[in-house]
Amino acid sequence: MNELKVKELFQIAQGLRLDVVKMVHDAGDGHPGPALSIADVITTLYYNEMRIDPAKPLWEDRDRLILSKGHACPILYATLGRLGYFSVDEFDGLRDLGRILQGHPVFGKTPGVDMTSGSLGNGLSIGAGMAIAAKYNKKDYYTYVILGDGEIQEGIVWEAAMCAKKFKLDNLIAFVDLNGWQSGGTTDEVSGVTPIYEKWEAFGWYCQSVDGHDYAQISDAIANAKAQSGRPSMIVANCIKGKGLSYMENDNAWHKGVPTDEQLAIAYRELGGAV
Amino acid sequence: MKDYKGTREAFTMALMELAEQDPRYVMVCPDSLKAMRATEFAERFPERYIEVGIAEQNAMAVCTGLASCGLIPFVASYCGFLTMRACEQLRTFVAYPNMNVRIIGINGGLYGGEREGVTHQFFEDLGIVRSIPGITVETPADESQVYKAIKATALLEGPVYIRCGSGREPVVFDRSEPYEFGKLHVVREYGEDAVLFASGFLMNRAIAAADQLAQEGIKVTMCDVHTLKPLDTAHTSELLSRCGAAVTVEDHNIIGGLGSAIAETAASYCPTPVERVGLLDIFPSSGEAEALTDYYGMSVENIKAAVRKAVSRK
Numbered sequence: 001m002n003e004l005k006v007k008e009l010f011q012i013a014q015g016l017r018l019d020v021v022k023m024v025h026d027a028g029d030g031h032p033g034p035a036l037s038i039a040d041v042i043t044t045l046y047y048n049e050m051r052i053d054p055a056k057p058l059w060e061d062r063d064r065l066i067l068s069k070g071h072a073c074p075i076l077y078a079t080l081g082r083l084g085y086f087s088v089d090e091f092d093g094l095r096d097l098g099r100i101l102q103g104h105p106v107f108g109k110t111p112g113v114d115m116t117s118g119s120l121g122n123g124l125s126i127g128a129g130m131a132i133a134a135k136y137n138k139k140d141y142y143t144y145v146i147l148g149d150g151e152i153q154e155g156i157v158w159e160a161a162m163c164a165k166k167f168k169l170d171n172l173i174a175f176v177d178l179n180g181w182q183s184g185g186t187t188d189e190v191s192g193v194t195p196i197y198e199k200w201e202a203f204g205w206y207c208q209s210v211d212g213h214d215y216a217q218i219s220d221a222i223a224n225a226k227a228q229s230g231r232p233s234m235i236v237a238n239c240i241k242g243k244g245l246s247y248m249e250n251d252n253a254w255h256k257g258v259p260t261d262e263q264l265a266i267a268y269r270e271l272g273g274a275v
Numbered sequence: 276m277k278d279y280k281g282t283r284e285a286f287t288m289a290l291m292e293l294a295e296q297d298p299r300y301v302m303v304c305p306d307s308l309k310a311m312r313a314t315e316f317a318e319r320f321p322e323r324y325i326e327v328g329i330a331e332q333n334a335m336a337v338c339t340g341l342a343s344c345g346l347i348p349f350v351a352s353y354c355g356f357l358t359m360r361a362c363e364q365l366r367t368f369v370a371y372p373n374m375n376v377r378i379i380g381i382n383g384g385l386y387g388g389e390r391e392g393v394t395h396q397f398f399e400d401l402g403i404v405r406s407i408p409g410i411t412v413e414t415p416a417d418e419s420q421v422y423k424a425i426k427a428t429a430l431l432e433g434p435v436y437i438r439c440g441s442g443r444e445p446v447v448f449d450r451s452e453p454y455e456f457g458k459l460h461v462v463r464e465y466g467e468d469a470v471l472f473a474s475g476f477l478m479n480r481a482i483a484a485a486d487q488l489a490q491e492g493i494k495v496t497m498c499d500v501h502t503l504k505p506l507d508t509a510h511t512s513e514l515l516s517r518c519g520a521a522v523t524v525e526d527h528n529i530i531g532g533l534g535s536a537i538a539e540t541a542a543s544y545c546p547t548p549v550e551r552v553g554l555l556d557i558f559p560s561s562g563e564a565e566a567l568t569d570y571y572g573m574s575v576e577n578i579k580a581a582v583r584k585a586v587s588r589k
Contacts, residue, residue, distance in 0.1 A: 156332040
């Protein structure tokens, strides 16, 4: 990936981050920290990797993305809105009655959302189903799933891990957002989830570890994953929760939280204010 | 497959016929292929047999992925494992996004689980699925009704739950008997002293009770309710109004299933005394199916007594 592309993706991601902060500020509710953690992974996927057409959200040959850690949805909504799946005027209706940007992603309500999510742990199984369907239907699309490092404490995730290995789903590429935090504290305080990379390797997945805020590393890892034959891919993305905002980075109080007017003003300054 | 015997073989035969006609039909198994008597399907359509191992939650969510890509998956296993272990996947990821998934739950009721004990006796499944928005619920009584229920709902939009048996259930209906999705099926019309609603594997007992009561001077109208949701409320209300007393018969807890559905309809449209025959909200023992259902209050005599009581409350 050349420097120009890196710069372009960085600028896009900064704008999306600001959308997220503004959306949560205006809604008075939401999960900004988890959203900012995966902003660069999402940006790389939607702006550099995925085969999509915002004019045809249900195009059957499109690549799919399931945001399994659905509470991070403001970053997905910002991305889909900026790509033109729906009007950015919808951003002011996050979590509101009758609006298309529901509290967690809903398939069928928000154009571009490939599957409902928000109840943790379920996205990988659904992604496996999409990948099995691709092979059965002889389609060449990829299915991407983004999981949280807290989320993978759910048992169904490991049912899906076994299933994807069994079906040799080399068209399934998953990410774990490894930021070390979950709602109740650090992942090590709350659970015994670590080591994570080794677990996926033991389950027969092709594993890579990347800096989750380095566009080139993310992109290269996706290329490596696509070059694999006969096994699913896990990209462990080392991320910083709340990445991009000085007051939010690594402060788990922002797992769920609402920026004040002053904090929104800081976000404008730190993120470039391009909204 | 040339013919079927029992509800599980009936399922497999119906599925194979659908699969022959339409490549969208696939089967997802949480190690339930043999239990479903579906080995022949796997041999005939190996690429459409999706075995995920003992993992019902994953099986249900995989169905969502498949259905979202245009396929029509049947997920089939013991009904309690699908409706309880995988309840959230069924509710949030199959029903909420209105996926075309067919859930085939076998060994329903005490009749289905019998000697295995409570871990395999499922008498809450109908209450669970009925309370989830958007799921069609079929409760066929025997093998030919299972076959017909699968065919009748094959092209419905959205999820369908079909409660099947164990193969032990008696054959009640002739294969030529009509099966109209969403409608009550009147089986006996002796009179209007009471209306007797039955669904599922106790159908033979309900019919026997209606026949014996007619000999004893109590004339009932007896209906098979094979579509529990959406319930045929128009016809149900009309019968409740005409007869003025009702009895429900089901191999399920009296809470949540047919008894509740009829009582809710009565309360909303036509207040009527309703007596419910079924499992009386307790955990039962293991035991042989006929003895077990007799012991827990679902015998022909129990049904007759419930009718007499309902009539006395008019």
